[in-house]
Amino acid sequence: MFTLIFxxxxxxxxxxxxxxxxxxxxxxxxxLHFLGQDPFYP
Structure with a gap:
């Protein structure tokens, strides 16, 4: 899981x-939830 910084x-x-x-x-x-889970998901 990635940390999103706004x-x-x-x-x-x-x-x-x-x-x-x-x-x-x-x-x-x-x-944003999906982006935090896997930013490389299409």
Whole structure:
């Protein structure tokens, strides 16, 4: 498992995008979870 390090810019952008859209926030979290598990998965 890999550790993801988020920058301040990422955090701000993430909050803006996912602020009012719960479904999109779920998709982003799922994608980040898979990225942390195996970043080379297609």
């Amino acid at each position: 920058t301040k810019n990422f955090d701000e952008t993430y909050q803006q995008i996912a602020k009012d859209n719960f479904e999109l926030e779920k998709k982003i979290r799922k994608a």
